[in-house]
Amino acid sequence: MCGIVGFTSIQKQAAPILLDGLSKLEYRGYDSAGIAVRDGEKETEIVKAKGKLSELSQKTDEGRAVRGTCGIGHTRWATHGEPSETNAHPHSSDDGEVVGVHNGIIENYKEITERLIRHGYSFKTQTDTEVAIKLVDYYLKKYGSPAEAITRAMLRIRGSYALALMFKSCPGEIWAARKDSPLIIGVSGQDSFIASDVPAILKYTRTVYYIDNLEFAKLTPGNVTFYNIEGEEIEKESVTIEWDTEAAEKGGFEHFMLKEIHEQPTAVRDTLNSVIKDNRIDLSAAGIDDELLKEISRISIVACGSAWHVGVAAQYVIEDLARVPVRVELASEFRYRDPILEEKELVIIISQSGETADSLAALREAKGRGIRTLGIVNVVGSSIAREADNVLYTLAGPEIAVATTKAYSAQLAASYALAVALGRARGLIDDEKYAALIQDMLSIPEKIEKILSDKERIQWFASKFAGARDVFFIGRGIDYAICLEGSLKMKEISYIHSEAYAAGELKHGTISLIEDGILVIGVLTQQGLYEKTVSNLVEVKSRGAYLMGLTTYGHYAIEDTVDFNIYVPKIDEHFAASLAVVPLQLMGYYISIARGLDVDKPRNLAKSVTVE
Numbered sequence: 001m002c003g004i005v006g007f008t009s010i011q012k013q014a015a016p017i018l019l020d021g022l023s024k025l026e027y028r029g030y031d032s033a034g035i036a037v038r039d040g041e042k043e044t045e046i047v048k049a050k051g052k053l054s055e056l057s058q059k060t061d062e063g064r065a066v067r068g069t070c071g072i073g074h075t076r077w078a079t080h081g082e083p084s085e086t087n088a089h090p091h092s093s094d095d096g097e098v099v100g101v102h103n104g105i106i107e108n109y110k111e112i113t114e115r116l117i118r119h120g121y122s123f124k125t126q127t128d129t130e131v132a133i134k135l136v137d138y139y140l141k142k143y144g145s146p147a148e149a150i151t152r153a154m155l156r157i158r159g160s161y162a163l164a165l166m167f168k169s170c171p172g173e174i175w176a177a178r179k180d181s182p183l184i185i186g187v188s189g190q191d192s193f194i195a196s197d198v199p200a201i202l203k204y205t206r207t208v209y210y211i212d213n214l215e216f217a218k219l220t221p222g223n224v225t226f227y228n229i230e231g232e233e234i235e236k237e238s239v240t241i242e243w244d245t246e247a248a249e250k251g252g253f254e255h256f257m258l259k260e261i262h263e264q265p266t267a268v269r270d271t272l273n274s275v276i277k278d279n280r281i282d283l284s285a286a287g288i289d290d291e292l293l294k295e296i297s298r299i300s301i302v303a304c305g306s307a308w309h310v311g312v313a314a315q316y317v318i319e320d321l322a323r324v325p326v327r328v329e330l331a332s333e334f335r336y337r338d339p340i341l342e343e344k345e346l347v348i349i350i351s352q353s354g355e356t357a358d359s360l361a362a363l364r365e366a367k368g369r370g371i372r373t374l375g376i377v378n379v380v381g382s383s384i385a386r387e388a389d390n391v392l393y394t395l396a397g398p399e400i401a402v403a404t405t406k407a408y409s410a411q412l413a414a415s416y417a418l419a420v421a422l423g424r425a426r427g428l429i430d431d432e433k434y435a436a437l438i439q440d441m442l443s444i445p446e447k448i449e450k451i452l453s454d455k456e457r458i459q460w461f462a463s464k465f466a467g468a469r470d471v472f473f474i475g476r477g478i479d480y481a482i483c484l485e486g487s488l489k490m491k492e493i494s495y496i497h498s499e500a501y502a503a504g505e506l507k508h509g510t511i512s513l514i515e516d517g518i519l520v521i522g523v524l525t526q527q528g529l530y531e532k533t534v535s536n537l538v539e540v541k542s543r544g545a546y547l548m549g550l551t552t553y554g555h556y557a558i559e560d561t562v563d564f565n566i567y568v569p570k571i572d573e574h575f576a577a578s579l580a581v582v583p584l585q586l587m588g589y590y591i592s593i594a595r596g597l598d599v600d601k602p603r604n605l606a607k608s609v610t611v612e
């Protein structure tokens with residue numbers, strides 16, 4: 001979802017750095033891009049292009065053709081107005097006094113537009129961004145200073161924004177403001193940067209500042225000043241980014257997604273090692289102790305997409321191990337349905353980016369009612385991480401491919417640790433079971449490695465089904481949760497229609513879609529449900545389905561029923577999702593490749609969904 005980069009320096013040419021930064025934000029998804037660069041006191045030069053960033057690079061000779069040391073850049077993911085060069089950012093006021101880029105959605109843009117039209121403004125684009133820029137221009141003309149214009153505009157705008165602005169009267173300066181959309185600031189020597197995400201500037205600096213909601217900042221070469229919404233200067237501590245640029249590069253793999261699939265053992269290991277000390281689960285870094293765990297009366301897990309699928313798996317694990325009632329909610333529903341929450345309830349928000357608009361709104365909904373919130377978050381310093389009462393970090397590192405893999409696996413690992421800690425604190429897990437569960441949890445990484453070592457078999461099968469039209473995934477219990485994720489991977493990167501069904505539910509309508517040659521994938525990792533799902537597979541086979549089974553080593557009788565089978569190592573069944581999901585991720589990946597699709601940046605999708 002839209003990416004912002006800004007750079008100001010004494011001597012260095014800005015445009016190549018802006019383009020380089022934008023290329024590191026490509027994973028967020030975009031349909032057009034643009035830069036605005038100023039050479040000293042001269043007029044700002046704006047260059048935009050529809051489509052890939054390479055178009056903009058070509059137009060500007062990789063930035064070399066655009067002179068100047070201060071500039072802002074943007075990749076746009078259309079929300080208001082079609083993807084086009086006109087609608088691409090940066091936008092400027094009619095006299096070029098204010099030039100800016102924006103990420104987010106301005107909810108009251110119509111009302112502001114009408115007001116500005118009454119004051120003589122006209123609009124060239126259909127974007128809410130042009131409205132924001134002209135609103136700042138209006139206040140600038142009325143009150144005279146950029147700081148005053150920005151605070152006035154911030155007070156007037158409803159919605160979310162990360163804004164980067166340049167003012168004609170302030171050469172060499174970039175102004176940035178933020179509410180509910182990510183924005184970070186970096187400083188290194190005589191260079192200052194802004195960006196939507198760390199990878200954009202990591203090559204240049206590790207020292208970053210997180211600008212909070214309703215704050216703004218002024219960047220000059222090598223310096224940054226922060227202000228609150230009253231326009232008062234505020235102090236901020238910088239944070240040092242520990243991971244390196246290599247973590248955000250492809251490292252020899254053909255695609256980020258394949259690299260991240262292979263990073264799952266490390267992501268899970270790092271996440272587990274951060275909470276398991278001397279064979280005991282220690283959640284103190286997240287501010288969670290046994291007293292707190294004993295007090296919880298109920299849990300709501302709230303998330304979107306794959307993170308919600310983690311919640312579905314976690315529900316089975318937590319209820320089984322800790323006997324605490326859990327409900328799993330889509331954040332986009334939770335935030336608007338006036339949920340009934342208990343005083344001692346724990347609301348868990350799961351999010352890789354920590355910036356997903358619906359998840360953030362759900363968190364605020366729960367917090368606003370005085371309910372304790374726990375964020376299971378990957379991005380340090382993200383909005384959800386900062387606003388949740390407690391944060392359990394997943395240590396997956398930067399995830400670049402739009403379709404999540406390693407963050408999903410790290411989220412599962414964090415939720416297992418929480419489930420086991422809950423069960424233990426509530427006296428439901430004795431010493432022996434506790435030791436065995438921890439042992440099995442710690443075996444997940446090497447078992448994922450084993451699955452990855454046999455990926456050619458999956459690749460072969462995927463190539464056979466690259467032309468499939470529909471795929472159904474069926475399973476029961478935790479296997480159903482695995483199916484949800486397998487099916488989403490198939491849809492989002494292969495563009496093949498697929499559905500995940502609780503195996504027993506298929507016959508209540510959907511089975512009518514089964515016909516000759518349709519691929520049905522059965523997931524069977526739960527011993528108590530195994531025979532039941534086999535029966536459901538037989539039902540669809542008799543209607544012509546082609547069957548793939550996914551089960552654990554030892555269940556070789558499955559081969560009497562299915563046409564193709566994949567085995568994963570045995571593990572405590574509570575943790576089976578962590579293993580069974582891997583072949584399904586690989587299936588989605590290889591089918592996408594076989595179909596010649598852009599696997600890391602699937603159409604219509606964005607990495608971080610910061611709008612509703």
Ligand code: F6R
Nearest residue numbers: 305306307351352353356403404
């Ligand atoms: C699917 C995927 C999305 C995200 C969802 C939530 O592969 O990546 O479904 O899981 O948009 O994102 P986060 O976890 O950043 O809140």
